[in-house]
Amino acid sequence: xxxxxxxxxxxxxxxxxxxxxxxxxxxxxxxxxxxxxxxxxxxxxxxxxxxxxxxxxxxxxxxxxxxxxxxxxxxxxxxxxxxxxxxxxxxxxxxxxxxxxxxxxxxxxxxxxxxxxxxxxxxxxxxxxxxxxxxxxxxxxxxxxxxxxxxxxxxxxxxxxxxxxxxxxx
Amino acid sequence: xxxxxxxxxxxxxxxxxxxxxxxxxxxxxxxxxxxxxxxxxxxxxxxxxxxxxxxxxxxxxxxxxxxxxxxxxxxxxxxxxxxxxxxxxxxxxxxxxxxxxxxxxxxxxxxxxxxxxxxxxxxxxxxxxxxxxxxxxxxxxxxxxxxxxxxxxxxxxxxxxxxxxxxxxxxxxxxxxxxxxxxxxxxxxxxx
Numbered sequence: 465x466x467x468x469x470x471x472x473x474x475x476x477x478x479x480x481x482x483x484x485x486x487x488x489x490x491x492x493x494x495x496x497x498x499x500x501x502x503x504x505x506x507x508x509x510x511x512x513x514x515x516x517x518x519x520x521x522x523x524x525x526x527x528x529x530x531x532x533x534x535x536x537x538x539x540x541x542x543x544x545x546x547x548x549x550x551x552x553x554x555x556x557x558x559x560x561x562x563x564x565x566x567x568x569x570x571x572x573x574x575x576x577x578x579x580x581x582x583x584x585x586x587x588x589x590x591x592x593x594x595x596x597x598x599x600x601x602x603x604x605x606x607x608x609x610x611x612x613x614x615x616x617x618x619x620x621x622x623x624x625x626x627x628x629x630x631x632x633x634x
Numbered sequence: 635x636x637x638x639x640x641x642x643x644x645x646x647x648x649x650x651x652x653x654x655x656x657x658x659x660x661x662x663x664x665x666x667x668x669x670x671x672x673x674x675x676x677x678x679x680x681x682x683x684x685x686x687x688x689x690x691x692x693x694x695x696x697x698x699x700x701x702x703x704x705x706x707x708x709x710x711x712x713x714x715x716x717x718x719x720x721x722x723x724x725x726x727x728x729x730x731x732x733x734x735x736x737x738x739x740x741x742x743x744x745x746x747x748x749x750x751x752x753x754x755x756x757x758x759x760x761x762x763x764x765x766x767x768x769x770x771x772x773x774x775x776x777x778x779x780x781x782x783x784x785x786x787x788x789x790x791x792x793x794x795x796x797x798x799x800x801x802x803x804x805x806x807x808x809x810x811x812x813x814x815x816x817x818x819x820x821x822x823x824x825x826x
Contacts, residue, residue: 486692512717513713514716517681521679521682521689522688524682524689525686525688526689526692528686528690529690529819551679552678552679552686555678555679556808
């Protein structure tokens, strides 16, 4: 499976450098290495979700309890979580760091991913969620560090889009 | 049994616990009995109270955490039963007040009115200590046993579909509650 182990490790190390100690995730192909890294790490609590919106609640609880967290999902999982994002993360000013695998962009071969790909950035903008693309290993560490800093200072959801050029090697 | 009587019966323990409630009448009843900085009222995001309680329980295993959920709410996030079962934090008691109704929006019946068994679903999800209670003494006993057992529990308390709250908006703004609750959790860590 040509998911980049090297770049997944870069992302993971950057999250650890931000003191993220709880990660919630629902598996998707581009996230396999990240989820395994979290699962193997005794210093990180991995919460495997049944549905992505639960991750908003998990992160809200972790934040209240003083633990930095991140939520990892596919962009369709972000779509699934929108009510929780609006009625918990936005309403109660919760810093929610989301790492969203950005399926359905240029280069996508799976027809079923294309509709979600077409609406992801539109919805992030309409929801007032600051976001950046992660599409090169050069800026992974700095963009994750800055996104985490903004989530904590603005007390709001912030998204990083894990893009094909970073995650997929072929 | 009436929900507010059930809450009142365990209120001395709730005072000493980290409590996450669902919206509306439950939040009003808790505030009527006496607001505390360790109580958080999730006034929207139906279904996520149990997820938030799980996030707190896993982050702070030294603290007793109680979630006051409802049938309408947990039915919107049944996957949460499986996630709680997976991690089954021993410091989490998940109470579901089941009035078989979406009372605050017209009293329309939920699926528990026609036989859906939330405790049965919790057990099937993997929460071994899952029970249904129908009286105050049964409820208090189940709550005490869950705390003594040191094992995650789901307690489904069948309650009457009556509303005692004169209104749902209280004089505690959402963000005041949120920041007070977070500060309380921070302070009890610092004084440890």
